[in-house]
Amino acid sequence: MKKLLVAAALIALSGQAFANEDADVAKKVYNQAFGRGCGACHDVSPNPNLVKNINEGTLDEKKFAEVVKEGRGGMPKAIGAIMAVPAVQKAGLTEDQIIDVLYKYLKHKK
Ligand code: HEC
Structure with a gap:
């Protein structure tokens, strides 16, 4: 039982470490x-505040x-520029993974 609890705690902890690393990327x-x-664009009005x-x-x-x-109007296609960020390559994230991580980061950004 004790071993099980320790294992559960370790899994919970590693999950959190992963989430923090994602937020950093x-x-x-x-x-x-x-x-x-x-x-540079999105923190400036009238561009959309994400x-x-x-x-x-x-x-x-x-x-x-x-x-x-795909880009839209004044918004350039961004996935290539995102995948070129060294931290994304280092973390080995796919296009869909980094988009998901970025969306969650922005949702909780102050
Ligand atoms: C050169 C300035 C510029 C840069 C850099 C830029 N954007 Fe944009 N973005 C815009 C503009 C302008 C729009 C509004 C486009 C329109 O609707 O005509 C926009 C729209 C968006 C939208 C849609 C917003 C909505 O509410 O519908 C998203 C999502 C977005 N950008 C994400 C990003 C992300 C992520 C990055 C960085 C990887 C980024 N943009 C970099 C200018 C920029």
């Missing part, structure tokens, strides 16, 4: 993609992934 993407980061739109429910993950992959 997402932060690097937000700050480094395209050389100047997503924030954090606000995600939390207000007007930008779901499907639409987020679509715009990141």
